Amino acid sequence: MALESPVVRAVLVGLTLLSLACSDDKPRQPEPPPPPPPVDPWDGTYTPLVDPTDWEDPGEYAPCTATVARGTTFDCDSPALFDVSKCDTASLATLDPHGIYQVDLRNEDVYPDFVGLRVPRGGGVGTMDTRPLTRQELTGRFHVTSRFEFANAQRQVALLGCQVSRPGYVTGCYARCTNGKVGGTGTFEAARMTWGRGEAESSGGLRLLSETAVASGQPVDVYVDGHHAYVVSVTWGSRTPGGLTVFDISDRARPVLTKKISLPGDSYWNAAWTRGDALYVASKDTGVLVFDITERANPTFVRNVPGGPPLNVHTLFVDGDRLYAVSPGPSAHGETLLFDISKPLEPTLLNRIVVSDTTSYLPSAHDSFAYQDRLYVNHFSSGYVVFDVKDAMNPRELGAYTFASDNSTSMSHAGAVGTFGGRTIAFEGGEYQGTHLRVLDVTDPTNIPLIGRYKLRNQTSIHNMVLKDKRLYIAYYQEGLRVLDVSIPPQPKEIAHFNTFREDDPERSDGLLDGAIGIRVPGDGHVYVVDTSRGLLIFNEP
Template identity: 65%
Template sequence: MAFAAFPFRAVLMGVLSLGIGCSDKPEPKPPPTPVEPWDGTYTPLVELSDWVDRGAFAPCSFTPPSGTNIDCDNPALFDLSQCDTASLDTLEPHGVYHVDMRLTSGQPDAAGFRIPADGSTGTINNQYSWPTPLTRQQLKGSFQLSAKFTLRNRVRQLVFAGCGVTGPGTVTGCFAHCANGKFTSSGTFEAARMTWGRGESESSGGLRLLSETHLQTDLPVDVYVHRQHAYVVSVDDVLSQTLGGLAVVDVSDPNHPIIRKKITLPGDSFWNAVWAKDNALYIASDVSGVVVFDISNPAEPVFVRSLPTGARINVHTLFVEGNRLYAMSPSPAVTGETLVFDISSPLEPVLLNRLVTPDEVSWLPYTHDAFAYEDKLYINKYSTGYVVFDVKDAQNPRQLGRYTFSVDGREPMSHASAVGTFAGKTIAFEGGEGSGTHLRVLDVTDPANIQLIGRYKLRQQTSIHNIILKDKLLYITYYHEGLRVLDVSVPTQPREIAYFNTYRESDRGRTDELLTGAIGVRVPGDGSVYVVDTSRGLMIFNEP
């Protein structure tokens, strides 16, 4: 349930812990809207995949024929005669945008770009290049962007031309790709500025920010709260060449957290997930598997061992249920694997099995996350989909079913989930990671016949990340969309009851990267909600 290892940069400087001012008297909550109890009935929904073809975004085109020898970076090559280009005057000359792209063939693409407010050179980030300086950057009045980069010995160009403004912070237009001086493909786009979407305020539903703690790290990604301490792990930042690691934060007073310690190990600091049980703290490492610390003194973790012993293995996420620790590993096993440990003695995990999911349909067989519930393990296998195993006998796990949501060749991106019981049915709340990924509600009562029964989606240009189910409330860290709290007592109709927009363009370290913003979340039952934002660090809220 943590950060997928995609490169992006967030720069946090110094160690700063501050309480955000708030009144002594909590904001009164609005009376809840009565909801009829769910009786377990539903009508299955049609799977639409993460990217829905909405047709051409704008009435413009790139005029040269495909294969023409040409320099793409020429605004005159776009036909904008049918466009409302005057509306582009309403744009600010800077900002962070994410772009939903549609090739003329109907296939999807995506990109992001950032133009700084100080007028310095901006960057663009897409599947061909990360991140690349812009060679042309103009937003206000004439929306023109271009970049040139080299990939696999080919000099590539990506150019954008705005057609018009279709809503607050939303621009449509056309784009083109060139390679080695030849026009290769083109299409239309819709770009959304990453300010708070849909005219929202900072927060709603009585959700209040109690404190915000900037950590001694650039890229915090996950948090676990245990014995009045928040354990926040971070990954290495390739661009700033700063190391990740563990920050130990005393949260006995959630209004005034105190950083107690910062820990890394030699050559081992890309730490992506964290969990605790009794006196043991487990950390997912990309080089040494599961790192075990003794937290008999919660403020002073003591290194015990890394598991499996003597192995170099990338463990990306963790899940603990009862006396089982599940460690999800994307590599070096080609299709990924899940390591199953007995943690009856928490400081002495015993490896029981290495569960490999048969990969049948995948271009990216990446074991990312899993959720254990009632002797079943629900594994997020990225492009392979959502896979269910019977793990009652760890030595003899059995695959029970799989849900894939590939539509017209567009692959799924299953990333994280939470599972519970509603009206006698087993319901999974599943989300992907990537442009357009969102929440799916699945009836997994019969794993061999999984049904889609509900969904929740915000802007196409943004991505969901982590999911926590507490009673009938679902907490989602939605990257640029911040923290979202849903009432899922009627699973077929997830209903947003509160939110907090953590993302601000002006935050130190904000980039053109899609996977930045609210990323990690825990709701330990102590009255607070703990969120990790990749730029702002540890943010603590009241439970709504």
């Protein structure tokens, strides 16, 4: 190859220097500033609310009255038990001759009670609280009774409609009778469990991608691990025994059943969670069941913990290397078992956490949520109890939100906790009559104020919830799936819903606790809901 001449070399050097000089003449562009940090839409301020309790006395539901006093021997199946002369009984002609109703009962002592009612489409014997009806008239009137034996006595419940108060609602009078004598009487409001408030099936972009039946028992919970969904079921009524059903959900539109598992004499499985290659299942009979899921589609039973006497574990929560297993019994007031799961397949029991309150009418633990070294326990009538669990061997009760109520309907049931506006905010949901979502500031557990509420029909309640970023996903029984924007916690705002409850679904019941029951939002772009009748429902994440 020929060498460059001195002239060519000089020209190239000159061009290089000229290029650099021209480049230096150009003004330098400043570096773009870093993006500003996200702004929390809530500044942490609020006005504390007065808690009206769950069941708020509505006054008499209807202008009808009982015609006889308590203790009187009378035929409770007779319409003559009630005076409906002041009622608009003609409005009852607008009712369908079938339907599922949840019935709020207000007795003469201003005390709440409830029953469920189902009259099937196309005939057949209906039920009240799953017991057969002995009278069912929903054509031109609303008169239903149920007679049954309980606690060695002949019992009877009778409802007689007074009027249709608004679309989907019937009001009237009721009586409970024992051994042929009239006991408690009062008025009622029956809400039909069609979609409330005239809603469409869905809103907010929620789409049902798939619906997969679960053959084992009544499905109640799901946990999603990658491409597999683990659905647990309980034994319920005439259904087959409960257990575990595994689905491959690689194609969310077409889940594939891979395995069903049950154990002899152990089939009431209420919750599931995974950690590493371990699957934990809450058993009513034997505590926490541990399965090896090295093969995700093929769980293998390993052991139950903690072992020993029978133990009812109802719910589970995993936080890092800790498993919290909440047991409502057989201990007198319930407890939360704390396990070390640093070796996931070998849980080690570290402690049993017990609430200090032993005086409430039902001081029983139900669920828990761990967040930033604190454990938040839903403790039925004892309220929402906060523990410091930084030291597993020395948990300390820090405080509680208790219900200022003189009736037995306040039932703390589920919760989720996060940080908003620099404050620690809890979302607490109740179960049973009138219960709803409470928003609580738990920054100082010794002083927990109510700062927000969200409530749908008085006859429905929440089962479970998941907090993901600034959205709260709720499995709301007959109200289906509800999605709330909680970026401003004192003002939770519904942004999407899907009504999963349909009266004619197979295995639908008159139970208060029927419908959307289990929920997971694992961050894979989907929402997984378990419905007691329809099974596993998979939605897009809106």
